[in-house]
Amino acid sequence: MSFFILLLEEVLFAVFMIWVLYLLIFSIGSKIPKYTFYPTSLQKHRYLVVFPAYREDNVILESISTFKKQDYPSSMYEIVVVSDQMDDATNTALLDMDVTVLFPDYINRSKAEAMKLAAAYSMDKTFDAMVILDADNWVHADFLTKIDRAFSTGLKSIQAHRIAKNSNTTMAYLDGISEEINNSIFRLGQVNIGLPSALIGSGMVFDINWFNSKIHKVHSMGEDKELEYHLLEDRIFTAYLPDVYVLDEKVQHKNDFLNQRQRWNAAQVERFTYTFQRFISVLQSKNWPLFVKLIQWSIPPRIVLLGAIPITAILLLFIFPALAYKWIGLYVAYLIALLIALPNRFYNKRSLMALFRLPAIFITILRSLIKSRTAKNTFIHTPHGEKTENNRR
Numbered sequence: 001m002s003f004f005i006l007l008l009e010e011v012l013f014a015v016f017m018i019w020v021l022y023l024l025i026f027s028i029g030s031k032i033p034k035y036t037f038y039p040t041s042l043q044k045h046r047y048l049v050v051f052p053a054y055r056e057d058n059v060i061l062e063s064i065s066t067f068k069k070q071d072y073p074s075s076m077y078e079i080v081v082v083s084d085q086m087d088d089a090t091n092t093a094l095l096d097m098d099v100t101v102l103f104p105d106y107i108n109r110s111k112a113e114a115m116k117l118a119a120a121y122s123m124d125k126t127f128d129a130m131v132i133l134d135a136d137n138w139v140h141a142d143f144l145t146k147i148d149r150a151f152s153t154g155l156k157s158i159q160a161h162r163i164a165k166n167s168n169t170t171m172a173y174l175d176g177i178s179e180e181i182n183n184s185i186f187r188l189g190q191v192n193i194g195l196p197s198a199l200i201g202s203g204m205v206f207d208i209n210w211f212n213s214k215i216h217k218v219h220s221m222g223e224d225k226e227l228e229y230h231l232l233e234d235r236i237f238t239a240y241l242p243d244v245y246v247l248d249e250k251v252q253h254k255n256d257f258l259n260q261r262q263r264w265n266a267a268q269v270e271r272f273t274y275t276f277q278r279f280i281s282v283l284q285s286k287n288w289p290l291f292v293k294l295i296q297w298s299i300p301p302r303i304v305l306l307g308a309i310p311i312t313a314i315l316l317l318f319i320f321p322a323l324a325y326k327w328i329g330l331y332v333a334y335l336i337a338l339l340i341a342l343p344n345r346f347y348n349k350r351s352l353m354a355l356f357r358l359p360a361i362f363i364t365i366l367r368s369l370i371k372s373r374t375a376k377n378t379f380i381h382t383p384h385g386e387k388t389e390n391n392r393r
Contacts, residue, residue: 009316009323013330016309019299020330024337026189031340034192036239041152045128047077047144048121048208052114054084056135059249061093063137068097072144080121081135082114111201112215112223119212127208134202136249138165146244147205156210157196157231157238159187160203165247170354171257174361175250177346177354178302184341186296187240195289196231196238198296199224203246210236222267225297229271232290254364261301261368272297300369305334307362 053060080100083091094101106113164176186198201224218226251257275294282290313327
């Protein structure tokens with residue numbers, strides 16, 4: 001019996017060590033002083049800016065109003081809102097704002113289907129690239145100008161820097177922290193080391209010809225991960241623009257957090273399984289960015305590691321005390337990775353107080369993992385625009 005426990009411990013430690021090393025390496029990579037300068041181009045590209053909007057009456061008008069403040073020539077971009085079950089008054093207001101409104105008639109509702117509708121609209125139009133934003137997203141006036149500078153260098157895929165628009169509850173604040181840690185590790189860190197940036201679901205820009213040739217292959221609720229797979233399969237580098245911000249509304253309540261993570265976890269498991277089945281082909285083709293992505297997609301939510309590693313160490317203290325110390329060392333390495341990835345502005349009292357919510361969030365994440373199988377092909381909407389008073393403790 002002891003032999004099997006020891007064998008299981010060795011296997012688990014090897015897997016957890018790979019995950020922690022991955023996070024630590026790219027966390028350190030995010031601190032590499034590296035800046036890519038994109039010069040102003042004389043040629044201006046034309047952009048189709050798409051806002052998929054399902055019951056987003058609370059936020060869509062303000063998002064469009066904010067976007068229309070661009071200092072980029074208005075003739076060089078068109079805003080399209082895919083209006084799904086929004087009020088007639090909202091749709092009329094959008095039309096009055098000189099926005100193209102598309103009304104879907106699909107049965108299987110998803111963000112991917114909204115993107116397909118926008119792609120179909122673009123077929124007989126003249127666009128160079130498609131910008132994907134969420135209905136609650138705000139951008140600065142120089143958003144398209146900075147995007148165009150990067151796109152003019154020949155890039156086919158760009159990910160902007162998505163940050164929290166709100167921090168009015170502890171849950172929203174922690175969600176914003178999580179997003180910035182992801183930005184440090186999976187976007188800035190990877191690009192600094194020479195790998196493509198991970199996509200994040202909005203603030204994405206794609207060459208329109210490439211996008212229109214691939215979007216019909218996307219069917220799951222994790223459209224960003226499917227698009228990322230196709231980018232890696234085609235060996236297309238996704239650039240990350242850390243100074244091009246997209247303000248994104250963070251979930252404010254535990255139930256919304258559960259639903260959102262349930263959808264995200266399902267998408268990650270689906271894409272990991274799909275890619276792992278092609279593991280030999282990935283190795284034979286020497287597609288190392290896709291191989292690295294496979295490792296990333298195998299990593300469970302960080303808060304699971306935050307709880308699972310110390311729990312394992314404590315259990316081993318009672319069974320095989322000598323083995324517990326390496327798990328403690330692994331936990332220290334993991335904490336170092338998170339601290340390196342955490343932007344300096346989050347080193348404050350509020351972050352310290354928010355840590356007391358982590359046990360409850362740990363349980364919520366475990367629930368989302370259990371339910372993730374049912375979310376694979378289920379449309380789960382995250383509500384936006386709710387006004388909640390500050391909950392700073």
